[in-house]
Amino acid sequence: MAYQTLLTEITEGILIITINREEKLNSLNKYVVSELEQAIDEFVADASIVGCIITGKGNKAFVAGADISEFQGMDVSAGKVLAKRGHDVFNKIENSPKPIIAAVNGFALGGGCELAMACHLRIASENAKFGQPEVKLGIIPGYGGTQRLVQLIGKGKALELLMTADTIDAHEAQKLGLANQVVQTVELIDACKTMIKKIASWAPIAIAKVVECVQAHFTDGIDGFNTEIEKFGECVATEDFKEGASAFIEKRKAKFAGK
Numbered sequence: 001m002a003y004q005t006l007l008t009e010i011t012e013g014i015l016i017i018t019i020n021r022e023e024k025l026n027s028l029n030k031y032v033v034s035e036l037e038q039a040i041d042e043f044v045a046d047a048s049i050v051g052c053i054i055t056g057k058g059n060k061a062f063v064a065g066a067d068i069s070e071f072q073g074m075d076v077s078a079g080k081v082l083a084k085r086g087h088d089v090f091n092k093i094e095n096s097p098k099p100i101i102a103a104v105n106g107f108a109l110g111g112g113c114e115l116a117m118a119c120h121l122r123i124a125s126e127n128a129k130f131g132q133p134e135v136k137l138g139i140i141p142g143y144g145g146t147q148r149l150v151q152l153i154g155k156g157k158a159l160e161l162l163m164t165a166d167t168i169d170a171h172e173a174q175k176l177g178l179a180n181q182v183v184q185t186v187e188l189i190d191a192c193k194t195m196i197k198k199i200a201s202w203a204p205i206a207i208a209k210v211v212e213c214v215q216a217h218f219t220d221g222i223d224g225f226n227t228e229i230e231k232f233g234e235c236v237a238t239e240d241f242k243e244g245a246s247a248f249i250e251k252r253k254a255k256f257a258g259k
């Protein structure tokens with residue numbers, strides 16, 4: 001599928017989505033958000049693709065935020081609609097049953113940091129910079145940033161970043177648990193592919209259920225422990241578990257069918 005604001009490529013069964021607005025530091029306008037949704041829907045539906053990498057075009061920015069030019073002249077209800085739309089799309093990313101990794105190659109500010117946080121994992125290049133500078137503009141994060149930042153780095157540090165609007169580098173982000181790994185810029189995509197291949201070598205149903213259980217922890221009205229009991233029960237009845245257990249006993253590598 002051809003997009004106006006995204007470049008997509010499938011290599012070794014991995015979808016690479018590149019946000020392609022380099023001249024605007026890959027900021028997220030409504031077209032990017034819609035196309036991201038489409039690309040993620042297609043990714044989830046396509047069983048031949050085992051994982052996805054999201055990155056930004058060029059070496060300067062992953063995504064430098066939501067497109068500020070679209071905010072002007074909005075009233076309360078338009079602001080809520082915009083935020084809800086971002087939430088819906090980012091929730092799809094977060095709930096994907098297959099791994100989605102943010103390859104953070106430069107500025108990940110505002111909506112860019114929020115997009116990276118919606119991905120399951122974040123691998124940052126040495127030049128990555130993370131931050132939620134919205135208060136400088138008189139707004140707050142609207143694509144889940146106030147929630148996911150707390151979930152990832154804890155309340156104290158999240159409040160610090162959200163209230164000071166400070167930007168942190170890749171190593172600080174890793175120290176805080178915001179970035180999973182920091183690599184040289186030239187190694188960024190390969191590092192993401194390596195991580196996806198490792199995840200994709202395990203039982204796909206088990207991976208999907210890990211995502212469901214972790215999400216349950218953060219979902220109001222759902223007891224994550226009960227979810228885990230349910231999902232564990234479902235896993236032991238899969239062909240993949242039979243294969244995984246037999247392979248262990250027979251001292252060979254398991255071949256998972258995703259059934």
Ligand code: COA
Binds near residue numbers: 025069
């Ligand atoms: N929305 C819309 N346009 C943006 C943007 C955003 N979030 N971030 C950058 N751009 C545009 C700039 O307006 C500029 O466009 P122009 O060349 O037509 O004037 C272009 O991208 C390059 O950005 P510029 O600011 O000139 O680069 P810089 O190297 O001087 O600064 C940043 C880089 C990231 C520090 C700076 O662009 C910035 O602060 N961006 C906004 C970050 C932000 O507040 N994000 C949260 C938004 S809710």
